[in-house]
Amino acid sequence: MLGFLARRLLQAVPLLLLISGLVFLLIHAAPGGPLAIYLSNPNVRPEDIERLRRALGLDRPLWQQYWSWLVAFAHGDWGYSFSDGRPVAIRIVERIPATLELVGVSIVTALALTVPTGVLAAVRRGGWFDRITTTGAIAGISLPAFWFGLVLQIVFAIGLHWLPSSGRTTPGWAGGSGGLADHAQHLLLPVTVLAVVQAAGWSRYLRGSMIETLAQPFVLAARARGIPGRDVILRHALRHAIGPVLAVVMVDAALLASGAVVTESVFAWPGLGSLFTEALARRDYSVLMALLMLTSTAIVLFNIVADAAHALVDPRVVEP
Amino acid sequence: MWRSPLGLRRLAILVAAVVLLGAAGACARRDSATPPSNDLLIVGYDREPDTLNRFSTHILEDIQTCIVEGLTTTDEQMRVVPLLATEVPTVQNGGVRLRSDGGMDVSWKLRPGVRWHDGRPFTSADIKFTVDAINGPSYNPESTDGFDRISSVETPDALTAVVHYKEIYAPYDIQFIRGTLPKHVLEGRDIDRARDYNRSPLGTGPYRVADWKAGEYILLERVPHYWRGDNYPRIRRLMFKFIANTNTRINQLKSGEVHVVALVPWDKKRELAGLPSIVVHRTPGNAYEHVTLNERQFPPFADVRVRTALILALDRELFTKTILDGLAPVAHGSVQPVSWAYTDRITRYPFDPSRARALLNEAGWHVGPNGIRQREGRPLAFTLITQAGYAIRENIAQAIERQLRDVGVDVRVALHDGTALSAIWFEGRFDAMLHWWQMPSDPELTTFFAADRTPPAGRNINYYKDDALTALLYAADRTVDRAQRTELLHRAQAMISDAVPEIPLYSVTRLDAVPASLQHFKGNPTNTGIFWNVHEWEIK
Numbered sequence: 001m002l003g004f005l006a007r008r009l010l011q012a013v014p015l016l017l018l019i020s021g022l023v024f025l026l027i028h029a030a031p032g033g034p035l036a037i038y039l040s041n042p043n044v045r046p047e048d049i050e051r052l053r054r055a056l057g058l059d060r061p062l063w064q065q066y067w068s069w070l071v072a073f074a075h076g077d078w079g080y081s082f083s084d085g086r087p088v089a090i091r092i093v094e095r096i097p098a099t100l101e102l103v104g105v106s107i108v109t110a111l112a113l114t115v116p117t118g119v120l121a122a123v124r125r126g127g128w129f130d131r132i133t134t135t136g137a138i139a140g141i142s143l144p145a146f147w148f149g150l151v152l153q154i155v156f157a158i159g160l161h162w163l164p165s166s167g168r169t170t171p172g173w174a175g176g177s178g179g180l181a182d183h184a185q186h187l188l189l190p191v192t193v194l195a196v197v198q199a200a201g202w203s204r205y206l207r208g209s210m211i212e213t214l215a216q217p218f219v220l221a222a223r224a225r226g227i228p229g230r231d232v233i234l235r236h237a238l239r240h241a242i243g244p245v246l247a248v249v250m251v252d253a254a255l256l257a258s259g260a261v262v263t264e265s266v267f268a269w270p271g272l273g274s275l276f277t278e279a280l281a282r283r284d285y286s287v288l289m290a291l292l293m294l295t296s297t298a299i300v301l302f303n304i305v306a307d308a309a310h311a312l313v314d315p316r317v318v319e320p
Numbered sequence: 321m322w323r324s325p326l327g328l329r330r331l332a333i334l335v336a337a338v339v340l341l342g343a344a345g346a347c348a349r350r351d352s353a354t355p356p357s358n359d360l361l362i363v364g365y366d367r368e369p370d371t372l373n374r375f376s377t378h379i380l381e382d383i384q385t386c387i388v389e390g391l392t393t394t395d396e397q398m399r400v401v402p403l404l405a406t407e408v409p410t411v412q413n414g415g416v417r418l419r420s421d422g423g424m425d426v427s428w429k430l431r432p433g434v435r436w437h438d439g440r441p442f443t444s445a446d447i448k449f450t451v452d453a454i455n456g457p458s459y460n461p462e463s464t465d466g467f468d469r470i471s472s473v474e475t476p477d478a479l480t481a482v483v484h485y486k487e488i489y490a491p492y493d494i495q496f497i498r499g500t501l502p503k504h505v506l507e508g509r510d511i512d513r514a515r516d517y518n519r520s521p522l523g524t525g526p527y528r529v530a531d532w533k534a535g536e537y538i539l540l541e542r543v544p545h546y547w548r549g550d551n552y553p554r555i556r557r558l559m560f561k562f563i564a565n566t567n568t569r570i571n572q573l574k575s576g577e578v579h580v581v582a583l584v585p586w587d588k589k590r591e592l593a594g595l596p597s598i599v600v601h602r603t604p605g606n607a608y609e610h611v612t613l614n615e616r617q618f619p620p621f622a623d624v625r626v627r628t629a630l631i632l633a634l635d636r637e638l639f640t641k642t643i644l645d646g647l648a649p650v651a652h653g654s655v656q657p658v659s660w661a662y663t664d665r666i667t668r669y670p671f672d673p674s675r676a677r678a679l680l681n682e683a684g685w686h687v688g689p690n691g692i693r694q695r696e697g698r699p700l701a702f703t704l705i706t707q708a709g710y711a712i713r714e715n716i717a718q719a720i721e722r723q724l725r726d727v728g729v730d731v732r733v734a735l736h737d738g739t740a741l742s743a744i745w746f747e748g749r750f751d752a753m754l755h756w757w758q759m760p761s762d763p764e765l766t767t768f769f770a771a772d773r774t775p776p777a778g779r780n781i782n783y784y785k786d787d788a789l790t791a792l793l794y795a796a797d798r799t800v801d802r803a804q805r806t807e808l809l810h811r812a813q814a815m816i817s818d819a820v821p822e823i824p825l826y827s828v829t830r831l832d833a834v835p836a837s838l839q840h841f842k843g844n845p846t847n848t849g850i851f852w853n854v855h856e857w858e859i860k
Contacts (some may be wrong), residue, residue, distance in 0.1 A: 030739075030740065031736070031739070031740035031743045031744060032737075032739035032740045032741075032742055032743035032744075033743070036739045036740075036742035036743045036746070037738075037739060037742065038462060039742040039743075039745075039746050044462055044463045044465070045463065045464075045465055045778075046775070046776035046777055046778075047464070047468075048462065048463050048464060048465070049776070051460065051464075052460060052462075055460045055512075083370045084369075084370040084371055085370075085371065085376075085512060085513065085518070086515070091534070094534045094535070095534065095535055098535070146565075150567050150568070150571070153568065153571045153575075154571065157571060157575040157577075158571060158574045158575045161353065161575065164575075164577060165568065165571045165572050165575045165577060166563065166568050166571070166572060166577075167536065167561065167563075167572075167577070168536060169536075170577075265564060265565050266565055266567075266568055267568065268561070268562065268563040268564070268565065268568055268572075270533070270534065270535025270536045270562075271535070274535060274564065275535065277564065278367070278368065278564065281737070281738070281739060282739070283739055
């Protein structure tokens with residue numbers, strides 16, 4: 001097992017290097033740079049642009065910029081943000097709690113929706129529950145998050161006045177935000193969007209996986225041994241069927257952990273996703289690189305974790 | 321006993337807990353939608369500032385305006401009025417002296433009794449320090465425009481600063497509109513990295529930063545002894561909430577979670593019309609939407625007959641009545657009615673497609689078999705670029721495409737994101753572009769129309785060349801006398817309107833949504849923004 005992990009981690013290093021090079025090239029290939037935004041101000045003259053370009057080191061050849069970024073990044077120095085001059089690490093770290101909170105609650109909620117829906121739909125395949133959830137899942141997968149989010153805002157914040165439309169807390173009252181209940185209120189709408197969209201996809205995987213499993217001989221054998229139906233499904237079939245679904249959940253979780261870009265933007269959620277949107281619009285190269293590398297690393301690591309988990313369940317995976 | 325791998329029961333309990341918490345909270349709802357009061361006014365702001373140092377930022381300075389004050393400011397009619405100066409220096413009042421060597425001296429008299437927020441007096445030494453820092457090698461401000469023409473600053477006494485210019489600089493009166501840097505805080509420091517100042521600047525204005533929560537908000541609180549007297553400002557705290565998404569910002573306004581939204585998009589005006597608690601304030605703006613015609617990239621634009629035909633073929637009145645919902649008037653030139661340099665003695669072009677067709681025929685562009693005009697086998701076809709995700713621009717671009725097609729001109733619309741668009745025009749890699757310039761409050765047209773001001777030296781991206789106009793514009797820049805300068809600028813505007821180097825479409829009107837109960841809101845057409853008189857604001 002340790003050898004397996006070591007091998008996978010070693011393989012990850014050249015992969016991440018390759019990704020960093022590609023990402024660096026891609027974000028520099030997009031037209032406009034961190035200084036493009038200055039151009040619309042008629043008081044910023046060409047001399048100013050040139051001076052700022054030199055100050056930010058953007059006048060050097062691209063490979064030099066990449067190399068100095070890579071060396072610094074490898075030493076844990078993520079550089080300074082091109083837009084506000086603060087250390088990139090600080091800008092990212094201050095956004096992490098908001099994203100973890102939103103994504104954590106969303107994933108838990110999505111799983112809570114996924115498991116019963118997927119299992120029941122598979123067991124009662126073709127029944128009314130299956131049909132309703134299939135329709136619901138298709139709707140959930142097809143809903144654009146930004147649209148769904150805005151509709152929820154219009155209904156629950158503007159129409160009914162039950163919930164705040166967006167943001168993470170209600171700031172400013174008597175010098176502070178409203179505590180746990182206030183937090184939960186702000187979480188409800190964005191979590192609904194993320195959880196519904198994720199659960200729609202995941203429950204489809206689980207349903208498919210369960211149907212396949214339920215048709216296998218060991219399920220029949222379990223039933224033949226007289227094990228009650230409920231135990232056959234939950235203890236035998238679900239355990240077998242959930243493996244591949246967990247792999248998907250892991251990758252989605254890694255993607256979400258680096259920021260639910262659209263949902264965070266629609267709900268003015270101060271997490272990594274809105275930081276990414278902002279950095280992209282301003283071509284804040286150093287923040288973009290750090291965020292994209294975090295995402296890539298998270299995906300690679302979560303994949304390794306998912307494989308390791310799979311290996312624990314099924315020792316054949318470890319063999320080359 | 322084997323358990324479900326996810327701890328189904330625990331999951332269910334967690335979810336139930338979150339839902340219950342939310343529900344409990346919902347029942348206890350009280351304050352997400354607190355009405356605006358003199359205790360707290362909440363502004364829905366479209367972005368988080370990069371820095372609060374006014375000389376380092378490249379975005380609008382609304383928040384900074386509440387904290388840091390300039391020697392002058394611009395009022396709701398775009399007039400330059402004194403703020404920390406006792407008056408605006410002019411030749412008439414002796415504040416401006418033209419030297420025989422071609423330079424000029426401007427004497428600023430400072431308002432006595434003004435103190436920085438830390439209690440230290442504001443003096444002429446701060447002005448000298450600001451000029452020296454901006455012109456010095458160690459600080460990287462956004463722009464050194466104007467400052468680089470200053471040779472030195474003299475401070476004969478604490479309340480007088482004499483600024484010596486190497487040459488005549490007409491917009492001298494807004495040189496210190498962004499404020500000054502406090503010498504006692506920043507002297508000898510690396511200003512680019514002075515995080516304390518850049519995140520919470522020391523100013524002389526009515527507010528100071530109380531809290532900046534990254535990604536969420538900046539909270540300002542009133543300073544205890546503002547120089548205008550303890551009655552000001554009337555509102556105790558101002559909060560700027562960062563809500564980048566326009567729909568979300570408008571939703572927060574409707575639900576009462578924010579009270580003020582500056583620069584409401586025109587297509588949102590109708591949504592707000594039915595709200596009794598909100599007033600949408602209209603201010604004639606100093607920007608104008610237009611189509612830039614790049615002569616270098618698309619040579620047919622070099623023919624004045626073609627350019628004139630294009631403007632005649634567009635029903636600009638129809639655009640403003642329909643797409644703009646009557647909120648913005650047609651623009652006929654690059655100087656807008658709000659500016660002191662505006663004149664209506666210029667050539668105006670009506671909607672006249674038959675004259676447009678005749679002009680194109682005269683220029684040798686005849687309708688080909690596919691309905692598109694051509695000359696010497698080449699079609700009159702170009703690409704119009706504009707900003708993506710900006711509904712009004714996308715609609716206007718489509719209308720232009722359609723109306724020009726009616727006179728046989730083939731237009732293809734291409735959309736780009738804002739940052740990409742800036743880079744494209746800077747490099748001159750486009751045929752035509754639909755966009756606006758936010759004009760400076762001083763009507764300096766040189767950078768947009770002088771022959772030698774094509775990028776990178778300026779913003780003449782029509783690549784229009786007219787030596788007589790260029791000479792006239794530079795003469796206006798070197799004239800301080802307001803009457804003479806006005807005359808020169810009127811002549812320049814007339815020349816521009818005859819030559820049609822670009823197609824002006826409409827004058828941009830600012831829409832700002834504020835509470836109906838807010839008193840003394842005046843608005844502002846310039847980049848100074850609506851907060852220039854925030855000390856007077858009051859909820860009644």
